[in-house]
Amino acid sequence: xxxxxxxxxxxxxxxxxxxxxxxxxxxCISHPETIAIDFDSGTEDYTPLVRKILAEHPAGEVTIxxxxxxxxxxxxxxxxxxxxxxxxxxxxxxxxxxxxxxxRVRIEGAGEKTQLRFHGAIVPFRVARCEQIVFEAFTxxxxxxxxxxxxxxxxxPRTHSITLRPLxxxxxxxxSGEPWFTGxxxxxxxGENILFDPxxxxxxYQAEQYEHDQKKTLQAEWIGDSLVRLSGYSSRELPxxxxxxxxxxxxxxxxxxxxxxxxxxxxxxxxxxxxxDSGGMALIAExxxxxxxxxxxxxxxxxxxxxxxxxxDATTHFVGCSGKIVLRACLFESMLDDATNIHxxxxxxxxxxxxxxxxxxxxxxxQEGFDFAEQGDSLVFIDRADLGVLxxxxxxEVNHVNENYYIIRTGFDLSAIPDSxxxxxxxxxxxxxxxxxxxxxxxxxxxxxxxSTPGDVCVENSDLSSMMAxxxxxxxxxxxxxxxxxxxxxxxxxxxxxxxxxxxxxxxxLQIDPVISHNxxxxxxxxxxxxxxxxxxxxxxxNQLIYALSxxxxxxSRNRFVDSRRFEPRFAGLSVIDAQHCRSVTVRNNDFxxxxxxxTISLVDCSEHCLEGEEMPRMVENxxxxxxxx
Numbered sequence: 139x140x141x142x143x144x145x146x147x148x149x150x151x152x153x154x155x156x157x158x159x160x161x162x163x164x165x166c167i168s169h170p171e172t173i174a175i176d177f178d179s180g181t182e183d184y185t186p187l188v189r190k191i192l193a194e195h196p197a198g199e200v201t202i203x204x205x206x207x208x209x210x211x212x213x214x215x216x217x218x219x220x221x222x223x224x225x226x227x228x229x230x231x232x233x234x235x236x237x238x239x240x241x242r243v244r245i246e247g248a249g250e251k252t253q254l255r256f257h258g259a260i261v262p263f264r265v266a267r268c269e270q271i272v273f274e275a276f277t278x279x280x281x282x283x284x285x286x287x288x289x290x291x292x293x294x295p296r297t298h299s300i301t302l303r304p305l306x307x308x309x310x311x312x313x314s315g316e317p318w319f320t321g322x323x324x325x326x327x328x329g330e331n332i333l334f335d336p337x338x339x340x341x342x343y344q345a346e347q348y349e350h351d352q353k354k355t356l357q358a359e360w361i362g363d364s365l366v367r368l369s370g371y372s373s374r375e376l377p378x379x380x381x382x383x384x385x386x387x388x389x390x391x392x393x394x395x396x397x398x399x400x401x402x403x404x405x406x407x408x409x410x411x412x413x414x415d416s417g418g419m420a421l422i423a424e425x426x427x428x429x430x431x432x433x434x435x436x437x438x439x440x441x442x443x444x445x446x447x448x449x450x451d452a453t454t455h456f457v458g459c460s461g462k463i464v465l466r467a468c469l470f471e472s473m474l475d476d477a478t479n480i481h482x483x484x485x486x487x488x489x490x491x492x493x494x495x496x497x498x499x500x501x502x503x504x505q506e507g508f509d510f511a512e513q514g515d516s517l518v519f520i521d522r523a524d525l526g527v528l529x530x531x532x533x534x535e536v537n538h539v540n541e542n543y544y545i546i547r548t549g550f551d552l553s554a555i556p557d558s559x560x561x562x563x564x565x566x567x568x569x570x571x572x573x574x575x576x577x578x579x580x581x582x583x584x585x586x587x588x589x590s591t592p593g594d595v596c597v598e599n600s601d602l603s604s605m606m607a608x609x610x611x612x613x614x615x616x617x618x619x620x621x622x623x624x625x626x627x628x629x630x631x632x633x634x635x636x637x638x639x640x641x642x643x644x645x646x647x648l649q650i651d652p653v654i655s656h657n658x659x660x661x662x663x664x665x666x667x668x669x670x671x672x673x674x675x676x677x678x679x680x681n682q683l684i685y686a687l688s689x690x691x692x693x694x695s696r697n698r699f700v701d702s703r704r705f706e707p708r709f710a711g712l713s714v715i716d717a718q719h720c721r722s723v724t725v726r727n728n729d730f731x732x733x734x735x736x737x738t739i740s741l742v743d744c745s746e747h748c749l750e751g752e753e754m755p756r757m758v759e760n761x762x763x764x765x766x767x768x
Contacts, residue, residue, distance in 0.1 A: 170199045170242050177207025185234055186215045198240030198268070204276060206251035213260040213323060221264070222507025222541060224457045224483070226393040226418045226450065233264040233399075241269040247276030249410065257281040258322030259395060259417070266401040274409040278397060279439060282309055284417035285446040285474075286319040286328070286385040289336075291365065293376040299369040300377055305443060307364045317358035317368060319385070328356055329388030332474070332583055333381045334445040339472065339581045341605045342381060343705050345640040347374040352388065386449045386474060390503070393418040393450040400426050402509070404461070407432070413448065414439045419455050420448040420473065425509055427461035435469040444472075451475035451584075457508065458482050458568040459591075467576045477579040477604070479588040482568030482621035483508055484614070486522070487561040491545065493553040494531065498563060499542050501619035507541040516566040517548055521559055522615040524658035525623075525665050525688075528555055530566070562615035568622075569593050574600060580635075585610050585645075590622020597628070603635035606645040613652035613665055625667040634676045636704055643764045644709045646685040646716075647676050654688060659719045660743055664690040671695075677702045681734065682712040685762055689720040700732035713740035713760045722746040730755060 173191055175184070188211075191202060216232035234256060237243055245263075247254070254276055256262050262278060265271050286309075288302030304310045311318045317328045332341055333348040342348060350356065354372040361367050377383055386392045395417030400406050404427040412435040413420050420436050423429050436453045438444040447453075453470040455478065456463055463480060470477035483505055489497030500506050511517060511533050519528040531550025538544055546563075555561065571593035577600040579586040586602040588610045589595050602608050609629060613622050629648065638645035652665040665688040672693065676683055677700045686692050694715065714730075714737045717723045723744045730737070730753045740760040741747055749757060 170201050170244070171195070172201040172203055174203045174205065175209070176205045177209065182210065183212045183215065184209045185211045185213075188235055189215065189217055192235070192237065195240070198237070198243045201244040201246065204247040204252045204254070206248050208253045208255055210255050210257060211260065211262070212257045216260055219264070221261070221399065223396060223399055223418075223422055224424050224508045225452070225455055225504050226396055226422060227391060227504065228507055228541065229394060231261045231264070231395070232259065233261045235263045237265045237268050237271065239267045240271070243268065243270075244272040244274065245276075246272070246274040249275045250277065252276040253279060255279050255281060259324045261395050261399055263398045264401075265399070265403050265406060268403040268406070270405045271403060272407045272409065273398070273411055274407075275411070277412040278414065280415040280417070282306070282321040283415050283444060283446070284321070284386065284392070284395070284449045285444075286310070287445055288366070288383050290377045290379055290381045290383055292379060295376055297369060298371050298376075299367050300371055300383070301361065301365055301367050302383055303365055310366060312358045312360070315357050317356055317366070326387035326391070328385045329392060331383060331385040333377050334384060336380070336382050336445070339445060341583050341640055343639045344708065345583075345605065346642055348377045348381075349373055382445050384446050393504070396420070396422050396450075397448070398422070400424065400429065402426065404428055406430070408434045411435070412437065416448045416450070418450045420453045422452070422455045423457070423459055425458045426456070427459065429456065429459065430464040430466070431468055432464070432466040433468065434465075436473055437469060437471050446472055446474055448473040452477070452479040454478040456480045456570065458565060459570045460567055462571045462573065465574045465577055468578075470577065470579045470582065472581045474582070475584040476588055477577070477582065477586050478574070479620075480570065480572055480622075481588065481590040482564050483510060484520070484562040484564050484619045484621045485510055485544070486615070486619070487519075487552070487563060490552055490557075493551040494534075494549065495545065495547045496552060498544050498546055501562075501615070502617075505619060510544060511536055511546065511565045511567075517546075517550070518564050518566055519550060519552070519555075520562050520564065520615060522562045523560065524654055524662060525613060525615060525652055526662050528559070528561065562619070564621035566592075572596070574598070576600060578602075579604055588612065589627060590620055590624065592623055592625045595624065595627040596630075597632060598630045600632045601635070602632060602637075604637060605639050606637070606641040607649040608634045608637050608647040609649070611650045611666060611669065616653050623665055623667075624669065627669045628672070629670065629674065630672045632674045634674060634678065636702060637678050638680045638708065639705065644680070644682055644685070644712060644762060646682050647678060648684045648686075650686040650689055650692075652688050659688065664688045664719070664721055666690065669693070671697065673697065676700065679703060679705045680707045681710055681737070682714060682716060682762065684715045686717045686720055686723075689717070691722045692717060692720050693724045693726075694728060695724065695726045696728065698729040698732070701734050711760075712762055713738040713758065714755055715739045716760070716762050717744050718742045718761055720744045724748045725754070726750045
């Protein structure tokens with residue numbers, strides 16, 4: 139059926155159930171209206187139907203209930219808006235479900251029997267300035283993956299070429315001799331790539347040695363039998379035969395279409411939802427309060443043969459959020475970056491216009507347009523060199539001149555700070571508490587959890603295995619500009635499997651690495667507060683398991699460390715625990731009986747320390763010489 143005739147089908151595809159108002163003791167409260175959408179084989183595109191329902195309920199108070207079946211959504215008749223989405227690529231987006239200034243809205247299905255399938259360049263769900271929004275019991279997929287995947291069937295070091303069998307050859311094109319991959323209404327040249335091992339479904343050990351240098355142009359040619367040869371491949375090692383080559387396109391253009399985009403909303407829940415693909419982050423929440431994800435799964439479709447699910451950073455990503463963030467019984471696998479990243483934003487002071495009035499810009503292009511602060515918020519000013527606090531002040535006025543230049547007036551006088559000090563500024567409203575429990579992370583590029591929030595954080599009873607660090611606690615005003623001075627973090631009763639198989643620098647199971655230059659690490663107040671790592675099982679192969687920089691109180695107790703011997707150590711000379719410039723370090727009652735012989739614990743400039751327990755590694759000064767930025 140033609141898309142233009144879909145509106146005639148509304149009567150055939152909708153059953154309305156009006157739930158009457160109920161009289162209760164406190165007064166008369168209306169219950170949300172429920173609109174059921176049954177699958178109709180004659181309806182090609184459900185986008186205008188959903189748009190009509192939402193337009194008829196501008197305040198919300200509605201449940202949209204999908205029945206069993208596959209419901210398709212196309213971009214031609216989707217609502218459009220220019221969106222600035224932090225850590226993604228800004229631009230004009232078409233949104234299948236666009237919820238703005240609504241409350242009490244539910245989008246639900248019939249569990250595994252309900253699939254919502256999105257075609258082309260479209261953001262499935264956008265929620266802005268809403269309250270009490272629930273997504274429950276359905277599966278999300280795209281008509282075509284935003285990732286190119288191809289099996290390596292040959293390589294030739296002599297010609298610097300590899301031969302691929304594309305997973306979807308009909309989506310592969312050669313334009314002016316160069317490789318491209320396509321979707322319904324989009325096309326992308328090759329760009330960022332990584333190699334997967336189909337046996338483990340994970341990135342290859344030391345995958346960075348196989349990555350093509352994006353500055354070098356690849357040439358492509360069909361060579362018959364649905365095979366393509368890529369010539370001019372520039373890497374330390376050619377991808378081995380039997381590996382799976384994946385590519386998500388050039389940096390700065392491959393994070394356009396997140397699955398869920400939440401903005402300035404409160405009380406948002408995602409329950410029993412499975413997401414198979416997204417052209418950006420699977421879920422991104424900005425300036426939200428109280429977000430819960432339970433039994434939320436990000437995974438490749440069964441029997442698809444794919445290695446990759448979500449194409450971009452962070453299966454869940456929270457920026458500037460407050461209240462409570464809960465991840466419960468979730469599965470995050472096969473994505474191309476972290477399972478979750480929870481942080482604030484540092485802007486840089488670029489103009490001192492007067493004592494308490496300044497111009498500020500974002501340090502990273504994918505933060506531009508972020509709604510950094512509003513009147514009444516409390517800002518903290520820091521020295522970018524050592525992340526030390528310079529002062530605080532309440533926001534009196536914010537002028538968004540453009541996406542990357544704001545003029546801000548606060549109650550703090552900057553005139554006493556020398557011009558030689560480079561200043562960053564963060565918003566103290568980003569103070570979410572975090573509860574992560576019974577979650578599984580595996581098969582993904584990058585890390586499991588990045589936690590940079592001053593709220594109370596607890597990660598427990600989870601099973602984590604990622605290419606890089608297990609849990610990273612950072613804070614950075616020089617690279618990603620992600621703020622997050624932690625106060626109280628508890629990591630307990632988790633299992634950490636194979637970690638640190640790749641990454642340009644050493645990666646630790648627990649990696650606490652605020653980006654502080656080497657010459658600014660001594661003295662001053664530690665950046666992070668109390669971090670407790672207790673009762674965990676760590677089964678890994680590399681030498682360094684815990685790296686901690688600038689922590690006030692670090693407690694490592696009742697953990698069991700086991701050498702898996704799965705791979706050769708990548709950085710064999712490092713200590714199992716490396717603490718630098720921490721005030722207090724306690725290592726007590728851990729089980730090292732299954733760990734490597736002759737291992738050491740390195741403490742540098744830690745004024746208080748307590749090392750107790752049997753078979754304790756000897757204490758030395760053996761600081762990790764690398765400066766973490768990834």
